[in-house]
Amino acid sequence: MSAAASHLTGRFIPVFSILLVILFAWYIGAVALNAPFQHDLEKRTGNVTTGVAFIEKTLSQPKPTMPAPHQVAQALWKGTFGVKPWSRRSLVYHSWVTLSATLLGFAMGTLLGVVIAISIVHVPALDKSFLPWIITSQTIPILAVAPMIIVLLAAIGVTGLLPKALISTYLSFFPVAVGMVKGLRSPDILHLDLMRTYSATAAQTLWKLRIPASVPFFFASIKVAIAASLIGAIVGELPTGAVAGIGSKLLAGSYYSQTIDIFAALIAGSICAILLVTLVDVVGRFTHRQMGGKA
Amino acid sequence: MHADAPTRLAPNWQALLAFLAALASLFSALAATPFTATMDGTAALMVAALLVGAAALSNLRLSAALESAILAIGSFGAAWLLLGGLNEAFGTATLGYWLALLAAWLLGWRLVSVLSGDGVKTGTSRLIALIVPAIFGLWILIFWEALTRGAGVPFVLLPPPSAIGLRIAAATDILAADFVQTVVKAVLIGYLIGCLTGFLVAILADRYRFFANGLLPIGNMVSALPMIGIAPIMVIWFGFDWHSKAAVVVVMTFFPMLVNTLAGLAATGHMERDLMRTYGASHWQVLGKLRLPVAMPFIFNALKINSTLALIGAIVAEFFGTPVVGMGFRISTEVGRMNLDMVWAEIALAAIVGSLFYGLLALLERAVTFWHPSYRQ
Numbered sequence: 153m154s155a156a157a158s159h160l161t162g163r164f165i166p167v168f169s170i171l172l173v174i175l176f177a178w179y180i181g182a183v184a185l186n187a188p189f190q191h192d193l194e195k196r197t198g199n200v201t202t203g204v205a206f207i208e209k210t211l212s213q214p215k216p217t218m219p220a221p222h223q224v225a226q227a228l229w230k231g232t233f234g235v236k237p238w239s240r241r242s243l244v245y246h247s248w249v250t251l252s253a254t255l256l257g258f259a260m261g262t263l264l265g266v267v268i269a270i271s272i273v274h275v276p277a278l279d280k281s282f283l284p285w286i287i288t289s290q291t292i293p294i295l296a297v298a299p300m301i302i303v304l305l306a307a308i309g310v311t312g313l314l315p316k317a318l319i320s321t322y323l324s325f326f327p328v329a330v331g332m333v334k335g336l337r338s339p340d341i342l343h344l345d346l347m348r349t350y351s352a353t354a355a356q357t358l359w360k361l362r363i364p365a366s367v368p369f370f371f372a373s374i375k376v377a378i379a380a381s382l383i384g385a386i387v388g389e390l391p392t393g394a395v396a397g398i399g400s401k402l403l404a405g406s407y408y409s410q411t412i413d414i415f416a417a418l419i420a421g422s423i424c425a426i427l428l429v430t431l432v433d434v435v436g437r438f439t440h441r442q443m444g445g446k447a
Numbered sequence: 448m449h450a451d452a453p454t455r456l457a458p459n460w461q462a463l464l465a466f467l468a469a470l471a472s473l474f475s476a477l478a479a480t481p482f483t484a485t486m487d488g489t490a491a492l493m494v495a496a497l498l499v500g501a502a503a504l505s506n507l508r509l510s511a512a513l514e515s516a517i518l519a520i521g522s523f524g525a526a527w528l529l530l531g532g533l534n535e536a537f538g539t540a541t542l543g544y545w546l547a548l549l550a551a552w553l554l555g556w557r558l559v560s561v562l563s564g565d566g567v568k569t570g571t572s573r574l575i576a577l578i579v580p581a582i583f584g585l586w587i588l589i590f591w592e593a594l595t596r597g598a599g600v601p602f603v604l605l606p607p608p609s610a611i612g613l614r615i616a617a618a619t620d621i622l623a624a625d626f627v628q629t630v631v632k633a634v635l636i637g638y639l640i641g642c643l644t645g646f647l648v649a650i651l652a653d654r655y656r657f658f659a660n661g662l663l664p665i666g667n668m669v670s671a672l673p674m675i676g677i678a679p680i681m682v683i684w685f686g687f688d689w690h691s692k693a694a695v696v697v698v699m700t701f702f703p704m705l706v707n708t709l710a711g712l713a714a715t716g717h718m719e720r721d722l723m724r725t726y727g728a729s730h731w732q733v734l735g736k737l738r739l740p741v742a743m744p745f746i747f748n749a750l751k752i753n754s755t756l757a758l759i760g761a762i763v764a765e766f767f768g769t770p771v772v773g774m775g776f777r778i779s780t781e782v783g784r785m786n787l788d789m790v791w792a793e794i795a796l797a798a799i800v801g802s803l804f805y806g807l808l809a810l811l812e813r814a815v816t817f818w819h820p821s822y823r824q
Contacts, residue, residue, distance in 0.1 A: 379671040
């Protein structure tokens with residue numbers, strides 16, 4: 153069996169069939185969840201339908217309990233290609249607002265994480281005193297306090313992109329810091345000793361040995377960090393009545409019980425997440441190959 | 448370094464800087480500029496003298512234990528006096544006050560360096576591993592208290608820790624009710640159901656390779672998605688009470704558990720599996736005696752990740768609608784009413800619950816996976 157064929161049977165077919173099962177279950181669920189409301193409606197209007205006609209109606213309610221996949225797909229299509237990308241009704245516009253906060257927060261979080269990791273590796277006092285608190289910091293459900301942070305920052309005049317980005321920063325610095333501490337400490341003791349025989353300074357050891365050795369750890373951590381950043385940005389949009397962004401679409405949808413809109417926003421957010429993670433993955437592979445690693 | 452010419456001096460930059468800052472604040476105290484509106488001159492002189500003395504002694508060659516004791520007394524004694532001097536003196540701290548605080552903090556840093564340096568490794572290292580982070584945390588609180596009250600940060604921006612502590616003591620009944628609503632009902636129930644179903648689905652999927660191959664990529668992808676977004680849908684489906692929050696927690700915890708368990712079940716080596724086959728072991732015997740124990744570190748990893756996710760899920764879901772009790776509800780309403788001390792009290796509660804949850808899981812992990820190389824001394 154060729155490699156391509158084994159990839160097909162080994163992964164593609166199972167994944168595809170499970171996705172089909174999920175889609176099917178979604179339709180069943182939509183019919184089951186929407187049926188009571190439809191029954192009620194038809195009893196009141198006296199226009200009772202049965203069989204296929206009834207199922208069709210449960211799948212085309214304007215505000216269903218559970219929207220059917222094709223309704224969500226329609227909303228997604230309309231929000232993406234049906235309107236101008238810079239209009240307020242466009243999902244592209246809202247995704248871009250969220251993505252810009254995500255990327256800013258991710259950049260700051262990654263930088264912070266790397267700086268923290270480098271200091272922890274070089275200052276033993278920080279390793280002992282600060283590292284435990286970094287781990288504790290993540291047991292605090294920061295997303296839960298996101299509204300307060302945003303309100304506070306708005307009170308001192310920081311509004312717009314930055315507050316959301318700060319939540320993303322808080323969520324994304326942790327995986328980077330922890331992963332990079334591991335990565336910067338990953339060089340072999342023999343290699344470190346070799347650097348010492350060259351009488352290399354700490355900075356030289358860092359640049360020429362520790363940082364190259366930490367690259368795989370770096371990409372593994374930023375993959376987690378960028379997904380966390382996106383979640384931070386979305387939740388950051390929930391509390392303050394933000395007018396734009398995926399989070400605000402979710403909130404608006406929940407106010408008016410527009411489940412189709414909620415699902416469309418959710419899927420738009422998921423597409424963003426997949427794009428970001430894939431991007432990091434591609435850059436990571438490219439860097440790996442440029443550094444002489446095997447594909 | 449100076450083995451051939453032993454000197455009485457062992458200068459270090461933290462203590463030197465602290466010495467300079469303490470001297471400057473001593474001059475400021477001598478020049479009769481009060482540190483704060485309610486701190487009298489003798490107290491200021493006492494603080495400055497204490498700091499100058501401790502900083503000077505720390506530059507001498509002393510045993511680590513003696514130096515630690517001197518530094519602890521100097522650093523925390525001065526901090527205690529400085530915080531005491533803030534009574535009723537909101538936002539009146541002067542330059543001398545800040546210099547003294549800076550010197551006390553530098554001595555605290557020196558203390559951490561001495562404690563985490565060499566020479567104190569034998570026997571007491573476990574105690575040190577607790578004391579050193581505690582000093583760091585204590586200094587964060589001291590700075591927070593001194594900055595908010597000394598510099599007069601408005602209460603609605605950042606309340607001092609003492610006010611938060613008072614609020615926690617005064618509002619224990621509200622906090623307890625919120626704790627029961629959010630943690631005991633939504634988080635615990637959702638966490639148990641989510642982790643258990645994730646685990647069981649993984650065991651079943653693992654029985655049939657086809658499902659495992661299909662579920663693993665999907666689960667990996669879903670784990671990266673902003674699942675928190677399903678909160679509004681769950682509130683529409685299951686109503687405002689804790690059931691909808693538990694449902695969010697179930698969905699959020701299911702996929703990490705599924706993916707990690709599947710990865711863990713695939714982690715056994717060929718040799719061990721072949722050995723089991725030579726014993727003629729059945730699928731379930733191999734699972735119970737070999738593959739589940741090997742998968743335990745992965746499963747605990749998922750349990751730990753989920754402990755934070757569950758708290759986040761339950762609290763954020765409360766932003767979308769809730770009865771008038773619960774930690775998320777309290778946070779969002781008290782922010783609106785500018786009762787920041789109550790908000791911080793809830794945050795402290797969430798942090799304590801999160802840390803305890805995580806700590807318990809870590810202890811349990813140690814007990815269950817005692818054989819794992821990462822616990823070898």
